[in-house]
Amino acid sequence: MANHRFAPPKAKEPGTGLRAPLGRRKFLGYLVAAPTLVVAAEFTRQTVFDGPSASAAPIPSAPQTPEAYDLLDLLRDASRPTANLIRIEVNKDGTVSFALPRSDNGQGIVTSTQMIIAEEMGLEVEQVVVTLADARPELLFNQITGGSSTTFTTYTPIRVAAALAQMRLLDAAAQILQQDVRTLTARSGLITGAAGRALSYGELTEAAASRVDEQVEVVLKPREDFRIIGKPHNKTDARDIVTGKKCFATDLQIPDALPTVICRAPDLNGTPDSVENIDEVRDMPGVTDVEVVSTGVAVRAKTFGQAIDGVRALRVNWNDGTVHGESDETILAKLRAAELPMTVPAGVGETVDASFTFYFKSNSSLETNCAIADVRGGRAEIWGPMKNPVTAQAAIARKLGIPQSAVTVHVTQGGGSFGRKLFWDAALEAAEVSQTMGKPVKLMWTRADDSRQGRVHPMATSRIRASVTKDSVLSFEQRHTSVATDFTHGLGDAITATGARAPLGNLTFAESIFELTQTTPYDYGVSTRLLNEVEMGFNTSSMRNVYSPDVATAREVVTDQLAAKVGQDPYEFRRAFLRNDRMRAVLDAVAKEGRWGRSMKKGTAQGLGFHTEYKGVSAALVEIDCRPETVNREIREGVTGPRVTRVTFAVEIGLVINPRGLEAQIMGGINDAIALILSSSLHLTDGHFVEASWDNYFYTRQWNTPPEMNIIILDSPGDEPGGAGEFGLAATCGAIACAYARATGKTPEYFPINHKDPFPFEPKPLVPPIPESPTDGLRHTY
């Protein structure tokens, strides 16, 4: 039985902490001239009142970049100049509206944003209406959803706006009630005076409105008064989800936007040369249009089923793709050739050399790439789940040859992202198809498209050389070499996206992201981490983090080897070498709760992993079962293999807005880590990826998931939130790899460990590119 729970919060020690109490800091809010109350946050002068925090603890060896300034800081600082355009509106019906310039793909940021506003304004969570904002190019750097940065970057500006709204409503109520504002109380959207008379926010919004734009100083609610932030809250869209009402892009009913599917090449990124039977397919049942576009041949029909039938009937001559003839082996050889040298020569102390390969992985979500486009009369209207809508808008405008201002981009709720939706591949394609056909289209990638032609996490190698003496580590060098990760989404705006497209721009960007995110958490003497990337024509993007799961896996496996070299227990060794007490606290928590060192049967073992990122620290203790009776379990069209039977995970990540949401993110990360280390990868063969669906690509299923999971959220003195979305993976990946090595006595040299096993499936044909839907569904009822 799964068991996940929260550690009880520790009693707060008054007077401790590095900062003045939050309540004393002042921020500038912005009243916006409007008939009802509209407020915005002025964020640019926050530094006047409260500079960015630096790492507090003295660190014995050279500080690493992320300890002082990491990717979250970069994303926040990039958003500073324009965050003042974030507005909260108080409606006459008493609700409060806010259009969040982010993309929710299940990570729960709509719920956490409702909580933040409700907290500051004295509302119930349900009284706050949060929608996803359309593409707003004026936000410049402030509309990317990535790097687990949402809550970190938006927390303060949203609170400032909400606090200002609350202040104005109280002032308006004080005037109407003729009472001192200090005698009023606000709760659940009602302001109650000393005599018991209550006014709703809806009644007050016109009186609280401002006739002019004006800057106002505000004070935020002190943390000790929080009644919503920090308490578990269910997702506010859960009822819509369980009743089937939640609306995803392909559920939208846009007039005349008929189902559209693209016939794609057998090669990755192959392009159409000629079509032999286009008119024949145009005459098929339900088919309305067939047109050649840049990425293939588009078929629009009354139903998706008929569009797929049209695609399957097309006879197309294709041009070669971008990795024609290449395979896993040829790509790996190119990566090896690009590996950067170590600086410490072998033979200083005892040298540990290790090298790991991480194969291509698919970041396909359950909702495939999709978008609706209506491009007619020199204008475009686009709907889709997009984490970079502004960059998407610019790319679509370029493609269509119309001004960016003629493109409207609506951000829909997404069915999972995991990095895939940082890009707008389907939106760009839908726009092109709609322009070519002159009709609205609802374009969806099929699963085979999404798996074979969609973006991937790049193949990478990680080499480590460490030198040890009897009781110390003298040096630790890590060289990570990767197929280029596409960062041309920039920071969600046109300017950095353009920079990333410039020659060498993407590599510079990648190296910056690597430098801003990667830390070796152990005091390993001379410690260096370097990245090299090689552009080879793949469609790549991050996948619930870019580098950390792979970098951490390599580091943690070698850490176990170093512990063995000096004859120490893996836990005691980590404890001794971790850089500070905050790190040791999460390691201690998993060791205690997960009963590190308990006796385990032969063929089973425990393993530890640690990771620091996103302003937080995390540790995982994993138990794995590698006994033959477990490994060889038979599941029809499934992969079994070693089973992770128990995971204990501890995280401390600053102020937690919604512990239940954080726990869900960690749980998802753990299930992802199981797939990455044990079961799921893409195989490149002859210029294409083999895997075409979930019966080829083995993401974690019920029969792989741990029966026991214990997620511990440690109380934090921090008054700012860190990043949650990707944090569950890295420590767990490391722990699973270590547990596997301890259970089997074999250290894996590549991941996932089953990558070179014979395919447990018959590869699906490349032509036609979409497998036929079965017809025997009624034989499998239960």
Added chain:
Amino acid sequence: MPTHTFTLNGERVTVDVEDDVRLLWVIRDMLGITGPKYGCGINVCKACTCHINGKAFNPCSVPVGAIHESDEITTIEGLADGDDLHPMQQAWLDRDVPQCGYCQPGQIMAAVAKVRQCQREGRDLDDAAIEEIRNICRCGTYQRIREAIKAGADNM
């Protein structure tokens, strides 16, 4: 064009469409019922799981021509009794199971059918029974799904 009549969420529906169009597209694209999701189209991911005459099935893999007039199809939209949620839906809410929610209609329909199957066959709803459920959740909500199935079953 052939005409097909069946019962969908308690209502009689008739559609004009070729026999071989899979029921998922009839339900989604022609009848506008969008709870069942496309995730693979080949009966692997199970995101479209619905019920036919009370049993779980995947309409992506059933041609509409195979559906009889007497067949009763239930999608997630037809699981609740008006505003009263099915115990399994309530269990999903109580445990805050969903993340993105894309797979969850299928997960809930599969869970209800699995519980009924176990009841019918006199089997325990144990971990082994739950691990027969093949529905993929790419957000990785599996532990909460396991807890919710057991809790929902207690009230079924």
